[in-house]
Amino acid sequence: MHTLELAKPDGRRLTLYSQRPIDPGLRAPSPFPDPLNAAPHLRWHPLRGEWVTYAAYRQGRTFLPPPEYNPLAVTVDPANPTEVPAGDWDVAVFDNRFPSLATPPPGAEPPPELIVPTAPARGQCEVVVFTQDPKSSLAALPLPHIDLLMQVWGDRTQRLAAREDIQYVLPFENRGAEVGVTLHHPHGQIYAYPVVPPVPARMQQVALEHHRSHGRGVLQELIAAERRDGVRMLYEGPHAVAFVPVCARYPYEVWVATIEPVEGFAELDERQRADLARALKTVLLKYDGLWQRPLPYLMAWYQAPTDGAPHPESHLHAQLYPPYRTRDRLKYLAGTEIAAGLFAMDALPEEKARELQQVEVTL
Amino acid sequence: MHTLELAKPDGRRLTLYSQRPIDPGLRAPSPFPDPLNAAPHLRWHPLRGEWVTYAAYRQGRTFLPPPEYNPLAVTVDPANPTEVPAGDWDVAVFDNRFPSLATPPPGAEPPPELIVPTAPARGQCEVVVFTQDPKSSLAALPLPHIDLLMQVWGDRTQRLAAREDIQYVLPFENRGAEVGVTLHHPHGQIYAYPVVPPVPARMQQVALEHHRSHGRGVLQELIAAERRDGVRMLYEGPHAVAFVPVCARYPYEVWVATIEPVEGFAELDERQRADLARALKTVLLKYDGLWQRPLPYLMAWYQAPTDGAPHPESHLHAQLYPPYRTRDRLKYLAGTEIAAGLFAMDALPEEKARELQQVEVTL
16 A cells, blocks of 8 residues: 555545556645634433533635535646645545534633533544546445445544543545535545544443353354344355344445454454455445445444554444435434433345345456 | 223223313224234343334335325324324324233233343334324414313323333334424323333432432522522523423433423323423424524423332433534534534523523413
């Protein structure tokens, strides 16, 4: 993997990644000439016992591009800069111009004093451009390109983990207008949090208790059981699997994981990473083949917390949640899901797994 | 409050509530002639440590009414029965025909044996018809009618709480197509759970720890602080308040609560309930006045668990979440909210409170 680190005119960082050497003469463009000096802040939610982050500039974006403008396309005309330069590279990562989390620059305004505890919303929000091709998709990328992307996720996680103010790194992709995405160039995001956020914190706690009492990982044991059962499996390779989990909360929910526990992307060996890329591509092709159209989804990759401690209870895996119940009906999260947190499903995981199993794909 | 309890031809229960005596000769209609014998089941989610409920019949509903058919309107033609009878009543409550939670009838199939623990999805799902007028809304109902509805919520909670298999009762309303509602007749739902679900469980745990260490309720103290601060208040009566909380996770999030802690609707005294009705109506009218159109929202009422123990840490209140960020932009829950559970806001609660404060309403 080749990398090139650059600074944008507004101070944000850009890193290019490639399977081939990168021209060191490339320059980082930016649609924004001046630094933003973002200083989002956290407020404590006293009833839920968790933080909420506020970045009030996000709605008042002064930059209003024409509808055909794609900030993730390579810059063709220097007078109309985008976020990434032309040149020979595969994946690009840059700081989000409107971050929800950002370690405050020197001289930034302190967080407001309020009736609940507040703090600077330290951390990092990065945009990951998956490919230069605006018409492609993660599913359509060749396996070596997806493998490289997993190396990029590992590299970003390691760099962010080295910072003392970051406790958790979450790579994710929101795909499709149905989940709020307006920019269709293939891309994902990485949020690096100053705390372990509520959902990973809950999963870490459950995994830790399980590991202490059983001496094995909870996901490791579930994967072994899913493999024995077989009815919900979508991919089974030498090192990685994909399946509709027996406890799916979304009709077409799928998990992608290594068979043996690995703490994060940076800890994958080459064979594991190659097989994980095959597992992921298989699932994404099945998604798009299901109704012969791009299926929207939220994909989140869970890794170990980056607090410097060993985490044998952690097990790298993705959870993918498509928002559809059927071809033309969305699954809305409503009363019981949002207010109670107890998900109600009107489809059995076994039935949905069968639908996805029947979609044939060519890697 | 007058009540009449009836049984539907398919075995489901219907209770009518009214400010006036109800004709005891009314009969309960049903669009469905035969019992369904619903037997949803729970599966344990081993990574999150929580239950998920499965009711596989819900998608295959055999009853396909014409688009203009309103099952919550009163039955006019006995050959085309709806869910409620004509007659003089204000609020109706009946068992959902397609429940996500239902205590299994004798002889029901046991839950499937799977690679995770399973159990019958005991509990109860009720539909609450707020008014006979299909064109009305909760906001538009007269104060005595909203007061009656709160008595109904209290009566349902007490009846459900008396059952040993029910640990938590959640009245809620999903309103608007944007949150997935296809039936626009004013109505809400009540879910009675066999466990305290994840979100209330978390809030109970936080509240209990706070109460033990401070001797006062966490919401009680927050309300006192919000009243002193004043900037986010929307309604302040002698016994009830409404405000945009300092830690709002949705731009137009509002909480409605009694000033002093009350465990649930059944424990309200008359003056508290009347003032809580005023607070709620004020908020709902402000919502609809904001952009001069019905604002969609999810409204959930949190009460104490119904495990028979005293809960001085609990404090009856509603949390309302409208899905809009601005007049024409939805707030989508995406990567950080759904996958991490850490909400990111691009609007400050103080600004949104000011917008709602400026909407004048007449009760």
